[in-house]
Amino acid sequence: MMPIAPLMIEHRLIERMIDVMKDELLLIEKEKKVDPEFIEMAVDFIRTYADRCHHGKEEDILFRDLGGKKLKDEHRRTIEELVEEHRWGRKMTGRLVEANTRYVQGNEGALSAIMDCIKTLIEFYPKHIEKEDKRFFIPCMDYFTDAEKEAMLKEEWEFDKSLIHERYRNIVIASEKILTARKLNPLI
Ligand SMILES: [Fe+2]
Ligand SMILES: [Fe+2]
Numbered sequence: 001m002m003p004i005a006p007l008m009i010e011h012r013l014i015e016r017m018i019d020v021m022k023d024e025l026l027l028i029e030k031e032k033k034v035d036p037e038f039i040e041m042a043v044d045f046i047r048t049y050a051d052r053c054h055h056g057k058e059e060d061i062l063f064r065d066l067g068g069k070k071l072k073d074e075h076r077r078t079i080e081e082l083v084e085e086h087r088w089g090r091k092m093t094g095r096l097v098e099a100n101t102r103y104v105q106g107n108e109g110a111l112s113a114i115m116d117c118i119k120t121l122i123e124f125y126p127k128h129i130e131k132e133d134k135r136f137f138i139p140c141m142d143y144f145t146d147a148e149k150e151a152m153l154k155e156e157w158e159f160d161k162s163l164i165h166e167r168y169r170n171i172v173i174a175s176e177k178i179l180t181a182r183k184l185n186p187l188i
Contacts, residue, residue, distance in 0.1 A: 003062065003152035004137040006160075010054045011129045017045050018125050025118045034114050039100040046093050046121070053163055055086045057156050058132075062140070065152060069143040078136050085128050092120055 021042055028034055063079050071079075096117035103110035141149065 002141055003149050003156055006156055014050050018122050021118055021122050028115055034103055036100055036104050043097055057159050061152055061155050092117055
């Protein structure tokens with residue numbers, strides 16, 4: 001298996017979530033209301049799966065190893081664009097989180113901000129994925145030997161294995177911080 005195979009399989013799951021978000025947006029537009037729990041679930045998917053797990057492997061393994069090769073200008077430029085798009089996606093997800101918080105607090109402008117963020121994200125991901133799948137991943141494999149590809153694939157499995165532990169370690173750390181803050185200020 002080539003190291004781009006797991007990344008392409010992950011793209012298919014991200015596309016399924018994007019389809020769900022498309023349908024959810026139609027519902028929000030029709031009903032003029034949001035299910036904040038749905039937004040939290042979508043944000044968790046984007047942050048944990050699409051960004052940490054998927055973009056993480058792209059940036060920390062594939063792009064890192066491509067960085068050690070003598071790349072064509074076109075491919076070097078594409079890596080820069082993709083990294084920038086990952087950053088942009090993080091920023092947009094942060095805006096969705098803020099809008100959802102404002103919505104829960106009863107802010108009037110929050111509904112349209114949520115709709116804008118979802119619309120932007122569902123337009124962004126398919127284009128980003130198409131760029132990687134159709135114009136980048138496959139030609140990039142020519143830069144690597146079979147042994148290098150094998151090592152990358154192995155590193156991807158190891159990356160995935162450590163993620164669940166990282167995620168729940170972070171949850172414990174965040175919970176400890178919340179508890180400490182509550183103890184210091186019981187009014188929170
Ligand atoms: Fe990407
Ligand atoms: Fe990707």
